[in-house]
Amino acid sequence: MIRYVTAGESHGQALIAWISGVPAGVPIDFEFVQRELHRRQLGHGRGGRQKIEKDRVEFLAGVRNGQTIGAPIALRIENRDWANWEKTLSVENPPDSESAQRRLTAPRPGHADLAGAMKFNFHDARYILERASARETAARVAAGSIAKLLLGQFECGVLSHVIAVGKARLPRAATWSEIQSVCENLDSPLRCVDAATEALMKSEVDVVHRAGNTVGGIFEVVAHNVFTGLGTHAQWDEKLDARLAQAVMSIQAVKGVEIGAGISAATSYGSEVMDEIGYDAAAKRFTRASNRAGGLEGGITNGEDVIVRGYLKPISTLRTPLGTVDMVTKQPISAAYERSDVCVVPAGGVVGEAMVSLVLAQAMSEKFGGDSLGEMRRNFDGYARQIREF
DSSP states (O other): OOEEEEEOOTTSSEEEEEEEOOOBTOBOOHHHHHHHHHHHTOSTTOOTHHHHOOOOEEEEESEETTEEOSSOEEEEEEOGGGGGTTTTSOSSOOTTOOGGGGOOOSOOTTSSHHHHHHHHTOSOSHHHHHHHSGGGHHHHHHHHHHHHHHHHTTTOEEEEEEEEETTEEOOSOOOHHHHHHHHHOTTOSSOOSOHHHHHHHHHHHHHHHHTTOOOOEEEEEEEESOOTTOBOSSSGGGOHHHHHHHHHHTSTTEEEEEETTHHHHTTSOHHHHSOOEEEETTTTEEEESOOTTTTEETTEEOSSOEEEEEEEOOOSOOSSOOEEEOTTTOOEEEOOOOSOOSOOHHHHHHHHHHHHHHHHHHHHHHHHOOSBHHHHHHHHHHHHHHHHHO
16 A cells, blocks of 8 residues: 655755655656656746755655665655744754744634644744645655656556636647646746647736735646556545545645536536447447546546646735734734745646545555566556456
């Protein structure tokens, strides 16, 4: 069973990711892992933090001589901004600590500040926001890159693109080749497959930036070449669509998740929603005339692309702050401002790729097992033969 956790604070020494259950013998492409971290930092509308951090992952355990060894994998990403926060967020409590000088008592509406401070009994949201920050997702992307490399051994790819920023929305579906192309283009400002729509998205970001505001949007994660039979209908918590929804919903600022055409399907008739089934005799495979189900039926992958969308709210930190109440004095005050982004939708998509990859890799390990990549591949090949002969 593939498991993973992360640790670390936004301005602490480092972020840590730990992932276990990856079979031995998976080759690690270190440049690919670094590129994934770099992609998370890109996008029009990112803030000043991205100019400070040059995320690089250090492999501490579980990988030797360029491949996994079946042991837990430990990853570390240094926070370069720690140098500016060491006296505020010291592990110990030195006499010259500056923690009291950088307290945050004006909680931001929409952030974890107030609820977290009340839960953990801090009259200071600093410790809450440090862990609640989306900076944590760098560790998820690092772990997700390992899952991507495992999936790639079975010719399954996971990528994302942006389909909406504010009121600007891509008016059509994107092809896999288009998504591949825009993901390879690191200069794409918002990772939209249509240049005209991307220009409108960029204008949305510019308008809200000038107004001291923020803007949300929708990213779409596509898992390509996923074979039939991952997940199950047998128990509610084993349904793969439910697990994917939880994983993507866990991303900071995501307030809605859609599988396939789920939202529009709710206001359509059955004949307009279901994907009619055919059979390709030459390829010896069942086909679908469309993919409104998003590659999942009954919680099980059906051989079509798995499509998951994340709906990101605008982030909570505004340069033109909203009203709030001081946690100590209980008096009205303007919400605190922390250096922040204006739009994070492309970055959210990269994190979405990581989460989808981790869930699919978990499902693969459950179905095929294997302490080594060779053993997993033998089990997979036997199952693939069963599917072909069905």
